[in-house]
Amino acid sequence: MKHPVLSGFGYKLYIGVWLVVMAVHSSVLYFFYDFQATIAIADSVVHNLIFGAIAPGFWFIVTFGGINKDELSLIGTHLGAAILTILVWVSLSSFTLNSFFNQDIAYITFLKESSIWRVIVGVLFYSISVLIFYLIKYYQDMQKRLNRELELQNLLKDSELRMLKSQINPHFIFNSLNSVSALTVSQPENARKMVIKLSDFLRYSLGKDNSELNTLDQEVKNASLYLDIEKVRFGDKLNFVKEVSNDCDGVKVPNLILQPLFENAIKYGVYDSIDPVTIHLKGEKHDDMVYLIIRNDFDPSSVTPKGEGIGLANVKKRLNLVYGRNDLIDIRKGEAEFLVTLKIPIELSNDTN
Structure with a gap:
């Protein structure tokens, strides 16, 4: 089953979506929190770029995570994946931004105080990503079934x-x-x-x-x-x-x-x-x-x-x-x-x- 992001036209659409998210993110920090443009853009790029790099891996969880598992085990798989993803994402992005802007007390304070909101956003990002991947997988499975049915019909037609x-x-x-x-x-x-x-x-x-x-x-x-x-x-x-x-x-x-x-x-x-x-x-x-x-x-x-x-x-x-x-x-x-x-x-x- 082809990866929807790593094959075909999907990666262009994927990059386009994250660019929009980055633009919105940096605009909020610049216009509503009065941070400098460099800080607003850096915060947006680091956070969204890291999550955007991790998110394609959710496809493999969606594709293979439910094999031979009941619903409870599947929920546990996603819960564990979400916790690990958000922990890595928040830690890595905070460490990177701290390294660049450790002299800016106001921003560092904001970065610490907004951690809970970033966790919530991370949960939202994970949920949306997994949901989209499930929809894509459902569509691909449906296309496979339709192709198999069409192939079977053609075989039956040819036989007849x-x-x-x-x-x-x-x-x-x-x-x-x-x-x-x-x-x-x-x-x-x-x-x-x-x-x-x-x-x-x-x-x-x-x-x-x-x-x-x-x-x-x-x-x-x-x-x-x-x-x-x-x-x-x-x-x-x-x-x-x-x-x-x-x-x-x-x-x-x-x-x-x-x-x-x-x-x-x-x-x-x-x-x-x-x-x-x-x-x-x-x-x-x-x-x-x-x-x-x-x-x-x-x-x-x-x-x-x-x-x-x-x-x-x-x-x-x-x-x-x-x-x-x-x-x-x-x-x-x-x-x-x-x-x-x-x-x-x-x-x-x-x-x-």
């Missing part, structure tokens, strides 16, 4: 992001391997193409850090690679149209955020459809947001396929974890069209990266 992302790849890999298996006999050339594209896709997805943000352009390319893999399976039945404005390409988005949405579109739009299905991606930039709209048509008479339904829920949870908002995805299902809108905060995306 890893868990959410880990759900994507196995789910997709199992489907792809099943498709490869089916194509091996009937369409071996397509099976080979699918394996190559699957290898490229996995090389990209597994090579990205879970908390990393990628440019939208990279994510669209990766999602297109995923659709190429699926197109090997579905052929002309699956079409993809992209309309993303150039000013959106460099915006940072969570990696693999689009692939689950395209997977969802295929699952609910392409599987049981007889007619060709078009998946449409549109990207627009408005003010401090990028809007990504994924739209696909589907056959309303088809039976909804069964599954774990992790896609949309996964995306919603990841957006909430990354941006701290739960209003960044909008899902609408019409009579024959499914529409998903993602809102990506531009400034937060760049800061998060």
Whole structure:
């Protein structure tokens, strides 16, 4: 734990406070007791300089004096420290001033008669110093707790992001391997193409850090690679149209955020459809947001396929974890069209990266 006086900006503030105390002290002696300026300044400097030199040591009493001690023992520690400090302070300052001004009877008499007041001031100085150090220690402890809690939250957040992302790849890999298996006999050339594209896709997805943000352009390319893999399976039945404005390409988005949405579109739009299905991606930039709209048509008479339904829920949870908002995805299902809108905060995306 850093010493508040001996490290950072604290020593400047500490010196400034004691200079103010010295100024007040010397002013009182000069204006109210009519002592010469040299005596008033010397009395002020000696007394306050000595106490100011001793006071930083109180920090160690505050920091370590209460370890493994009950309240009564702690009070005893401070009482003993206060008595010792005031005894040393008054004795040393009186001896020093006596040595310089022993010819001035009026001042020496004042010095002796004011000893009780100096003891009271010493008690006040000690109490104020210890109180301030306790407040600083409390603040530092609170900051440590907050930092630990924040670190724990970040670890939990990172773990949850890893868990959410880990759900994507196995789910997709199992489907792809099943498709490869089916194509091996009937369409071996397509099976080979699918394996190559699957290898490229996995090389990209597994090579990205879970908390990393990628440019939208990279994510669209990766999602297109995923659709190429699926197109090997579905052929002309699956079409993809992209309309993303150039000013959106460099915006940072969570990696693999689009692939689950395209997977969802295929699952609910392409599987049981007889007619060709078009998946449409549109990207627009408005003010401090990028809007990504994924739209696909589907056959309303088809039976909804069964599954774990992790896609949309996964995306919603990841957006909430990354941006701290739960209003960044909008899902609408019409009579024959499914529409998903993602809102990506531009400034937060760049800061998060």
